[in-house]
Amino acid sequence: MAVVTVHNLRKAFGRVQAVNGVSFEVEEGELVTLLGESGCGKTTTLRLIAGLEENDEGEIILRGEVVSDPARSKFFPPEKRKIGMVFQSYAIWPHMTVFENVAFPLRIRRLPSAEIRKRVGEVLAMLGLKDLASRLATRLSGGQQQRVAIARALACDPAILLMDEPLSNLDAKLRERMRFELRELQRRFGIATLYVTHDQAEAMVLSDRIIVMKDGHVEQVGTPQEIYECPQSQFVSDFIGMANLMTGEVIEWEEGLCRLLISGNSRELIMYAKKGSNSGPVLVLIRPENVEVNEAEELPSENTWPALVEVGAYFGDHREYILRDGNISIRVKTGPRVILKRGEVVAVHIPRESPVLVGHGF
Ligand SMILES: Nc1ncnc2c1ncn2[C@@H]1O[C@H](COP(=O)(O)OP(=O)(O)OP(=O)(O)O)[C@@H](O)[C@H]1O
Ligand SMILES: [Mg+2]
Structure with missing residues (x-):
């Protein structure tokens, strides 16, 4: 009871x-x-x-x-x-x-x-x-x-x-x-x-x-x-932890995967997600610690976008950067020794398992 x-x-x-x-x-x-x-x-x-x-x-x-x-x-x-x-x-x-x-x-x-x-x-x-x-x-x-x-x-x-x-x-x-x-x-x-x-x-x-x-x-x-x-x-x-929130149009659903076109930078994103009953745009959450940053030479491959380093900060145990691609700003969390220069172009990689489908119909 x-x-x-x-x-x-x-x-x-x-x-x-x-x-x-x-x-x-x-x-x-x-x-x-x-x-x-x-x-x-x-x-x-x-x-x-x-x-x-x-x-x-x-x-x-x-x-x-x-x-x-x-x-x-x-x-x-x-x-x-x-x-x-x-x-x-x-x-x-x-x-x-x-x-x-x-x-x-x-x-x-x-x-x-x-x-x-x-x-x-x-x-x-x-x-x-x-x-x-x-x-x-x-x-x-x-x-x-x-x-x-x-x-x-x-x-x-x-x-x-x-x-x-x-x-x-x-x-x-x-x-x-x-x-x-x-x-x-x-x-x-x-x-x-x-x-x-x-x-x-x-x-x-x-x-x-x-x-x-x-x-x-x-x-x-x-x-x-x-x-x-x-x-x-x-x-x-948004309230719990730090969040990258993006909206996207669904291109297709296939066996537990969703292929999306992200609004704001028109890039394709493939993620694991169960098909919902509603159609229309979807809202996707990607936590900053689940985004990888590589050298720009890594392009092009799945879920890998070029991004401009706008600003960074050192927190002792980690660093945080705000990157930009088109109208999308992407916050990433890296180890303390990853040093990205302002104005540099890097490759952000979003592993398929990183994004979370928050909801449909946005
Ligand atoms: N005795 C009261 N008379 C009039 N309004 C009240 C009274 N107590 C609470 N409220 C109003 O009710 C709402 C909820 O207040 P409450 O104190 O429950 O919020 P809270 O979540 O505890 O906020 P906080 O984190 O600031 O303590 C607020 O808009 C508050 O102004
Ligand atoms: Mg209170």
Whole structure:
């Protein structure tokens, strides 16, 4: 049984339709990320699940129990939902010790103090905070404060953990490390987690599945690899990673292959693709790391086009270049030792297996 199911969730603020028909599930032990641009409705979705906002339409089901359904006038307040929450601002209490911060929600629930000591002790140990139990919460590093916020959310033994950009207040280096740490922690606790971020790298590292959102709706759901390798829309192709997007007219389909004429440079491209039901132009994605660059003498051969080197940049572990052929600009990623000169003509080769068919009818 799914830990949380949302079905056709809708919420408007005045004329802004913040969440517009969202459906998904989070399974036991799974970490699912809501990923999307600022304002696409991630936080609102999380707040609806927590019961901090009331949905206008749709259902929210926690472990088989409907906790919100306006059609049946059903609405459980947050305290009846067994949910743990961690926000961007950790909202830990500065005048309390680490122990008291974590114990606070249990005291509100009036648990016996021996039970509180036991549970808080366990959670602090799991999070590597045991030695800091009596320290004032303000005298901790950003990463430690964040762990206290997680410990507090976990102390109540929630069915699901909701996290809204919990790493965004940390500096870049720590944030990067905490991604791995968070992932480890989540796996160790085995707790179903719904995680909100607009950072695609963070989503890639952390998630079992990613839900890409746009303008209050779900664009695509999939594993990080599915989302990166097989995006199903132009938006997802562009949003995750770097993308060369080209449109083309189909010349012919033959046994799992598609022969195209690329608009913009009128070159032929042969790629592996299953024939779709729609006709008309197709949209093709080619990732910069899947384009090869050779000496211009390599021309002509299959999927090999001449291109002018327009601009390049060094990133330490790789280089990136923008090349031009007709009206097409092609971004390529090369090893750090591949040096192309501005104004030089090179041969770009696109192996048959590199392009991905994003859709028909563009
Ligand atoms: N309380 C509110 N009153 C009015 N409008 C709101 C309210 N909360 C959110 N909105 C609007 O709803 C839309 C979705 O907001 P939401 O906070 O869910 O986006 P988000 O995806 O979390 O964005 P961000 O990445 O910037 O945090 C936005 O247009 C926002 O301005
Ligand atoms: Mg938000």
